[in-house]
Amino acid sequence: MDESATEPVRARAYVLAAHPHWRESRVNRRLLEAARAAPGVVVRDLYGSYPDFDIDVAAEQRAVEAAPLIVLQHPIQWYSMPPLMKLWLDEVLTYGWAYGHGPTALQGKDVWLVATTGGSEGSYHPQGYNRYFFDAFLPPYEQTAALCGMRFLPPLVLHGAHRASEAAIAEHVQVYAERLRSYPDWPEMDELEPCPACVVPPLDRPLPT
Template identity: 60%
Template sequence: MSEILVLGAHPHLERSRVNRSLLKAAAALPPGRVQVHDLYARYPDFHIDVAAEQAALAAAKLVVWVFPMHWYSQPPLLKLWLDEVVSFGWGYGPGGDALRGKDLWLVVSTGGTDEAYTPGGHHRHFVDAFWPPHEQTAALCGMRFLPPLVLHGAHQVSDSELAGHREVFVERLSSYPAWPEISELPACPGCHVPADERPEESH
């Protein structure tokens, strides 16, 4: 098991310049430090090995989600992974302390340009407006939400721009946790979840 767990979630990685490049670079790092799970390659049938994923999560200090923005959120398999792996009583809620004190880092690519993610663009908001659900997910699990790394206009970036983005990504993985901004971030929050919030019968 490794200190850093990188979860790649691109439904068509073979068509991706950006995500494929990042996951390949992460996989080339020392395996004792970085472990890469390409979720769509591991689980083409969407049947997730929950025990294996939980073991990898429990061992990691930094959890990285690498994905393209899908409808202002994550792709479906990453959402399913979250639903099944980060379960009540394990990842959050009473007794669910397995992720407490860890860090969550989003590495996201968008099809839209940076201008598109402004109040005057067709997405109507800066990209930061779409982080709160992810940030609250981290908070519920007692994790610290690190500032995301974003590459806009992924379909249009030049080779040199992609190389620069990849270099930042690799440097961050290699230098973790010695990031200047980490020392300025508050400690992992605590969100108390009542034991009766998840009854045996679903609602």
């Protein structure tokens, strides 16, 4: 289901899907359709909802508060996320609400990155043209989650999306849909480390004057 701009819906997951050109997407468009069909999942198409980049911060915060799992679904662009998703993080995850001194609204939630890359898995290697394993680009996601008191779940990534076979795409979409339906009953959940404590001293982020 799609999240309205004014009325948050209690859900098992809130999917933030960001792709600047949905019509050109081979994989993310199908992932978006699977998320919309999953029971108990609320979906926000960021580029469809905010074409002018004017994010409704209050509505987004209410939607995030209403779900235990936050999904960041997007193609990897320049080793990071699309610009509208970065703007969402900048504007929605505010000091004093998402992180900071004392309790935060996101404490104890889970964050799951569902991403696609244009480069093959082999390109993310010290001998490949991307020079690093894909995990080397994850610390900003992991630390964003940790600073907000959220657990960063193992990402679901499809490499080489431009050249992936139909069978590979279908299998990937099926895994995504099943994971959304079965959360939080994933086999590996009991083996995951708890979220690290990241206490921000008040003097590091003084309130505006």
